[in-house]
Amino acid sequence: MRLRCAVLDDYQRVATGIADWSPVTDRVEVTSFDGHFVDEDALAAALAEFDIVVTLRERVPFPASLLARLPRLKLLVASGMRNSVIDYAAARAQGVTVCGTPSSSTPPVELTWALLLGLARGIVTEHEAVRSGGPWQSTVGADLHGRRLGLLGLGKIGARVAQVGLAFGMRVGAWSQNLTKERAEEVGVELAPSKEELLAGSDFVSVHLALGDRTRGLVGAEELALLKPTAFLVNTSRSAIVDQEALLAALHAGRIAGAGIDVFDVEPLPADHPMRSAPRLLATPHLGYVSRSNYATYYGAAVEDIEAYLAGSPVRLLG
Template sequence: MTPTCVILDDYQNVALEMADWSSLRERVNLRVSTAPVVGEALIALLSDAEIVVMMRERTPFPAELFAALPKLKLLVTTGMRNASIDFAAAAKQGVTVCGTSSAPGTTAELTWGLIHALTRTIPAENANFHAGGPWQTSVGRDLRGTTLGIIGLGNLGQRVARVGTAFDMNVLGWSRSLSEETAKSVGAERAATLHELLRQSDIVSIHVPLNAGTRGLIGAAEFGLMRPQALLINTSRGPIVDEAALIDALKSGRIAGAGLDVYDTEPLPVPHPLRGLPNVVATPHLGYVTQANYRAYFTGVVEDIARWLDNNPVRVLTA
């Protein structure tokens, strides 16, 4: 019997265009969902699926969802890391979990888009331009000579650091495991502590994964250390920053602004305080949403499904 495959959260309705699915057309029944689905509606959507394709962490897969889907045999996530999957539950139920390759650096590129949007007030000036409003209302901030603090100098943080040095910024890096050698390799200086980085930086950009050690890493105490003109950029995960503390810091002028691509709840509810703050430039989790990345994702998805059907799975994830 031909298995059913459901592709979740294809918001742009492009999954079937971003890869060659022809090899699977007669092997699986493909079904695409283009909007967020939760609760009982999600269980109903997936109830007959042996294969489910996830787009990053848009739809979490906790133990309760696995338990409600006894037919599920293969779960494919785009990328090679997904903190929203309960891997123990998957193993207990005998579900194979596979990942895919990705295009490097896409989130680092968006980080700089948010930085420029904030420092040169691009959204407001663009809105004025298209509305026929006043001409040239703002005085932008220079990057040269200012300090960029990067929390997490892994792959993405290093890419952000190299661009910072190209703009003649002073770059500081910090993480619990960061070495002097790694920092120097990208033109950065290692901050002794997170608090030191926060005190010295004009722009703070977050590039650490969300885990027990980083959840709530930036809270009210940390905002109290930052400069009043400082900007916070978060393209990693929302809960790394205490949301209530962030909103308070932005409303009170404790910091000058924030560039955000990630949130505690996604999609962010419409009646949400962050949507009404003028010193926030925000995007709807676009860090990984690029043509090259989607092609890498869905090409990998096709291969994962084909190899699993051939009893030879690849890129199997266990945690």
């Protein structure tokens, strides 16, 4: 009898076609789900008869309470090599092997710039006007050349965002709790003396930090109040780094020029969620890592993980 494998959140229905699953299909029956399960009860019911689950990044939490309701589960594969929503101790106690995949080859640098440029030049507003017969030119674009780009975080992704900003002729500054002058100089950007100075002195601010105790709520109402009324904020990292209620209030009050957001406190967003109708907001449905090459990497590696597990030598173990 073949094992049963569930692939979660396959919204585009590409998981079984974008990678070669033939090495395991003689031993594994693969079922992909193109919808999101709204709560733990629905998820537990859907996965109760599966031996293997493949999940993308941190979209679906696997706490101890859920794992306890999945008695058949033996292998959990999550894309990437870091996942904060899996209870590893509970998985070990239940005999569930947890494996990862290589990290993204195309982190959300490109989407960061798509959002930033879309905001700066009013792309969505002008596009909709052209398509609907609306007014010809209704926005005045914000310049990038000579303006300051402030980066919260200067890791692998932040550094690549900085390189693009420098290519546009922007002045680039960065800040994080652990950022050193040496690291800033290595990337070719200014080290901001404080978070407050970075926010107050930047025309565009982009968030590139990992979520943790020190970064949760890092940008709240007080920090947003420091931004210029002409400034734009972009967040493609984790939603909890920017206080969502404070951001909504700032957008509705017109305290900032706009925001580009790819991450949300609840995903997918409910139909009536206030982020869906907020003014001055350019929003995308967590597309930062959604690209053909990334999906080929993730699902191809998931097949490798399953094959190795079946051979009794699991690879890329997490937890």
